[in-house]
Amino acid sequence: MIDGILATVIFVRDLPKCTAFYKDVFKLPYAGSDANSSSFKLQDRYLILLSLAGAADLLGADPNEFKIDGTPRVVLAAGVKDVNATYDALKAEGVTFLRPPTDQSWGLRTAHFTDPEGNLWEINQEIAAKG
Missing domain, CATH: 3.10.180.10 (2,3-Dihydroxybiphenyl 1,2-Dioxygenase, domain 1)
Structure with missing residues (x-):
């Protein structure tokens, strides 16, 4: 049924701060970004940081529905x-x-x-x- 996991997506409040951490501190291979997401390519997988607005858009939901504590x-x-x-x-x-x-x-x-x-x-x- 499931052939593999292609990406891990993390919902974040502060996309620029988290992008800098993963890119500059953790030194993951940066694949690019847009207003609501940043991507890192790890071999044949992706780690994606997604802003709450991006998560809401992806899921067709209100951004206030996402509680990240x-x-x-x-x-x-x-x-x-x-x-x-x-x-x-x-x-x-x-x-x-x-x-x-x-x-x-x-x-x-x-x-x-x-x-x-x-x-x-x-x-x-x-x-x-x-x-």
Whole structure:
């Protein structure tokens, strides 16, 4: 039924601020923007930031229907070559981490942070599973 996920769309209040974070701090490959969205191309997938006005237009809804309170509702997990190096690079850019690099029993080394609007991110790399 579903062949794959082609894009992840994040609704944001402050599109310019979030675009700058993903482009300049997180250094995602910028694919372009318009008045209501910014896109980043990650291999064969897209990460799209969509303003509340853009979300309302997309869904045929009133922008006031979208309540974004900064509470994470999803974790975006991104594989990286070296969690420690990525952690250090992001910290140097001013990113505040909720959890530093940690080896997990299921075979990943992870670290967690939020973007400027509270969307939760994980960076991870495979390690040998414990146990």
